[in-house]
Amino acid sequence: MTILITGGTVVSATGSGRADVLVDGETIAAVFSPGSAAFGPVSADTVIDASGKYVIPGGVDGHTHMEMPFGGTQASDTFETGTRAAAWGGTTTIVDFVVQAQGQHVQDQVALWHEKAAGNCAIDYAFHQIIGDVNADALKAMDELIGDGITSFKLFMAYPGVFLSSDGQILQAMQTAAGNGGLIMMHAENGSAIDVLVQQALERGETAPYYHGTTRPWQTEQEATHRAIMLADLAGAPLYVVHVSAKQALERIAEARDAGQNVFGETCPQYLYLSLEENLGAPGFEGAKWVCSTPLRARADGHQDELWKYIRTGDVTTVSTDHCPFCMKDQKDMGVGNFAKIPNGIGSVEHRMDLLYQGVADGRISLERWVDVCCTTPARMFGMYGQKGVISPGADADIVVYDPNGHTSIGVGKTHHMNMDYSAWEGWEIDGHVDVVLSRGAVVKDESGYIGTKGHGRFVRRGLSQNLI
Ligand SMILES: [Zn+2]
Numbered sequence: 001m002t003i004l005i006t007g008g009t010v011v012s013a014t015g016s017g018r019a020d021v022l023v024d025g026e027t028i029a030a031v032f033s034p035g036s037a038a039f040g041p042v043s044a045d046t047v048i049d050a051s052g053k054y055v056i057p058g059g060v061d062g063h064t065h066m067e068m069p070f071g072g073t074q075a076s077d078t079f080e081t082g083t084r085a086a087a088w089g090g091t092t093t094i095v096d097f098v099v100q101a102q103g104q105h106v107q108d109q110v111a112l113w114h115e116k117a118a119g120n121c122a123i124d125y126a127f128h129q130i131i132g133d134v135n136a137d138a139l140k141a142m143d144e145l146i147g148d149g150i151t152s153f154k155l156f157m158a159y160p161g162v163f164l165s166s167d168g169q170i171l172q173a174m175q176t177a178a179g180n181g182g183l184i185m186m187h188a189e190n191g192s193a194i195d196v197l198v199q200q201a202l203e204r205g206e207t208a209p210y211y212h213g214t215t216r217p218w219q220t221e222q223e224a225t226h227r228a229i230m231l232a233d234l235a236g237a238p239l240y241v242v243h244v245s246a247k248q249a250l251e252r253i254a255e256a257r258d259a260g261q262n263v264f265g266e267t268c269p270q271y272l273y274l275s276l277e278e279n280l281g282a283p284g285f286e287g288a289k290w291v292c293s294t295p296l297r298a299r300a301d302g303h304q305d306e307l308w309k310y311i312r313t314g315d316v317t318t319v320s321t322d323h324c325p326f327c328m329k330d331q332k333d334m335g336v337g338n339f340a341k342i343p344n345g346i347g348s349v350e351h352r353m354d355l356l357y358q359g360v361a362d363g364r365i366s367l368e369r370w371v372d373v374c375c376t377t378p379a380r381m382f383g384m385y386g387q388k389g390v391i392s393p394g395a396d397a398d399i400v401v402y403d404p405n406g407h408t409s410i411g412v413g414k415t416h417h418m419n420m421d422y423s424a425w426e427g428w429e430i431d432g433h434v435d436v437v438l439s440r441g442a443v444v445k446d447e448s449g450y451i452g453t454k455g456h457g458r459f460v461r462r463g464l465s466q467n468l469i
């Protein structure tokens, strides 16, 4: 089966220009100048007309949590529903997290996550490993996982008693990563300080969702980010700080990068657009829709604009979703009367490409930077580049035809295929549209809608990060 995508503008992380793309089976066979004499007329089994449209690498979402257990419930998207929603939105690879909590064995958990995902995904998937219990067994498993294609390890400075690692444990895990070439990902919030602030707020009767934000102030994020940077420096390990929302934390990341350290920042659409005041502070219990950690920050303090700036400067390396959806009914509502019991997470896996394209339409980032932070650099960061993240001969044919003159209305009953009973983006209007999506050469979404199949998605064995100095 061959597919010719013709007439479009191919956009990469470094430039854009008119080119046709020939797909043969699961991979890209050629990228060539339309009408170029060297090729003559090219025929294919299927021709996709991309005139007036962008042809970009499929999105790589480096941070998702499908069916993740959390506080007695689990994230409401399964690997099946979540990857289908991703496909709708132009994302063709996710990197999800295997969870090892305290008392669990890493390798048992890896087997469990493979079981959950295998045969269920619409698009390709890979895994990071959460190490919630750093001990001799877990450190040994980190070495073993590198060979199994799981080359990044998330640690927590938050959630005491569940996932939190002590500074000594963090240092040990970083030393292990420094030895085996793995990448340490950090949830950087000072969990012990946050627990005190939460307790004090509840005692004052501050129980509404808004207080989720005020009890995780920027100081707790900046302090933890700084500590992680120093420990990584001590261990000689690279550090990738996940879901950064405070501008002060990014200041520290930028300083470390300027000093030549292998430190990277990730942010998510919710931190670029949404806020403490407007969203977490919505009337009644509505704010629960936007309870996630790190929390949404105050617009009055200018975090959102600063985050866009750091995307432009490169100090925000990637934009992922931290997709971790929960329904309002029977899930978020566990926290009525106590914000600390609201499951943490927002679902956005379907909308990341559109939401960041809106940044292009608004003049905040360039077209190329959009492709860079959403597709190419996540692939490089997590050791998949060449196979993923690029439109080039030999790469997997993960391709999106994006219409800059199209329009997308986000909301339940409109474009909403995530398994959630609300949208965190209800009413958002986007100046662009995902027209066609190919996953390894198969059209999984076109103008008729989703036409992919469950189980098409395969596990991607990742190499070491290709984005380290
Ligand atoms: Zn986290």
Ligand SMILES: [Zn+2]
Residues within 6 Å of the ligand: 063, 065, 322, 324
């Ligand atoms: Zn997460």
